Amino acid sequence: MNREEPRGPGSENEVQKLLRMKGLVPPPEGYVENFLSEFHERQRSELLRRSARGLFVERIGTWLWHPSGRGLKLAAAGVGGVIMMGAVVQLNRRANTLRESSGAIPPSTEAGLIESFPSMLRQNNASDPEKNAKHPDKNDVPMPK
Amino acid sequence: MSACSEQTSPAQEDQILVARSQNGDTAAFDSLVVKFTPKLYGLVYHMTDNHEDTHDILQEVFAKAYRSVRRFRGGSSFYTWIYSIAVNMTLNFLKKRSRNRRFALGEEGTGGGQKAEPIEPVATDDTVREVSNRELKERLNVALQKLSNEHRAVVTMFDIQGMPHAEIAKILSLSEGTVRSRLHYAHQQLQNHLEDFRK
Numbered sequence: 001m002n003r004e005e006p007r008g009p010g011s012e013n014e015v016q017k018l019l020r021m022k023g024l025v026p027p028p029e030g031y032v033e034n035f036l037s038e039f040h041e042r043q044r045s046e047l048l049r050r051s052a053r054g055l056f057v058e059r060i061g062t063w064l065w066h067p068s069g070r071g072l073k074l075a076a077a078g079v080g081g082v083i084m085m086g087a088v089v090q091l092n093r094r095a096n097t098l099r100e101s102s103g104a105i106p107p108s109t110e111a112g113l114i115e116s117f118p119s120m121l122r123q124n125n126a127s128d129p130e131k132n133a134k135h136p137d138k139n140d141v142p143m144p145k
Numbered sequence: 146m147s148a149c150s151e152q153t154s155p156a157q158e159d160q161i162l163v164a165r166s167q168n169g170d171t172a173a174f175d176s177l178v179v180k181f182t183p184k185l186y187g188l189v190y191h192m193t194d195n196h197e198d199t200h201d202i203l204q205e206v207f208a209k210a211y212r213s214v215r216r217f218r219g220g221s222s223f224y225t226w227i228y229s230i231a232v233n234m235t236l237n238f239l240k241k242r243s244r245n246r247r248f249a250l251g252e253e254g255t256g257g258g259q260k261a262e263p264i265e266p267v268a269t270d271d272t273v274r275e276v277s278n279r280e281l282k283e284r285l286n287v288a289l290q291k292l293s294n295e296h297r298a299v300v301t302m303f304d305i306q307g308m309p310h311a312e313i314a315k316i317l318s319l320s321e322g323t324v325r326s327r328l329h330y331a332h333q334q335l336q337n338h339l340e341d342f343r344k
Binding site: 036039058065 | 175178179182183186187190191200203204207208211212215216281282285300304305307332335336339
């Protein structure tokens with residue numbers, strides 16, 4: 001571990017010293033000002049190039065990632081709501097399928113039948129006048145002899 | 146109020162500028178650009194060894210920072226954040242550049258392509274020593290370019306920019322141990338190149 005190291009340009013210390021001597025390379029004079037104006041130009045052209053959709057996506061992203069975290073919370077609540085609604089719809093559908101497979105008339109079908117029943121009767125009566133003459137009232141069922 | 150602002154540290158100043166930038170103050174972001182461009186210039190230039198590439202990378206770095214400054218939550222300092230953007234973008238650029246060089250027509254060996262631009266030597270006192278110093282520095286530049294991109298990044302940040310191990314570890318998302326071992330390996334590689342020069 002305590003190996004003696006040569007003190008020439010090849011030694012680790014010397015390497016580090018040389019590296020330090022390289023020093024920070026400062027940009028040429030006036031570089032920063034030009035850099036900044038070019039940066040502004042680029043920003044402007046990028047804004048023009050970007051489509052409205054891209055801007056919309058960026059706005060959404062910015063809103064979501066705002067440091068207050070309000071956007072993220074609202075988005076999470078929205079996603080949670082959508083998932084809950086999906087789950088409820090799915091459960092309802094599954095219950096209907098089960099009822100159908102067990103032979104019971106699903107409530108939706110039942111309700112439909114009840115609703116459509118009077119109109120069906122009316123249609124029937126209108127199309128058969130003889131029947132109407134014999135049975136003017138649908139409730140008037142002939143007594144068996 | 147004014148007494149408070151007089152006592153703000155550079156990190157606090159950055160924080161204020163970042164907060165203003167997050168609220169859409171473009172002048173505040175400009176101040177950050179002006180403040181960090183010279184520092185980042187040195188870092189990127191030592192890694193790419195080319196002024197034009199350095200300029201392009203820095204433009205991209207600040208454009209990216211501008212786009213995502215609102216997402217910056219201050220988990221680390223702005224300095225660490227912008228440095229990590231710069232280092233990662235430079236490493237990606239170097240990867241692409243070496244890939245392009247490999248596929249370039251008429252490629253010759255590993256060295257081909259761009260020539261390393263000599264870095265001006267820092268003032269020396271002895272004229273006799275100056276010649277060998279310059280040679281040594283040229284040799285060092287060549288040796289640096291022979292390091293892998295990751296090793297060169299660590300050497301640049303530690304030896305040239307004088308950053309502490311912990312800061313480098315944060316920037317590169319590595320453990321301090323990995324940073325130290327990369328540094329040690331890089332120093333050994335450089336040492337070997339310079340040993341040849343000594344003989």
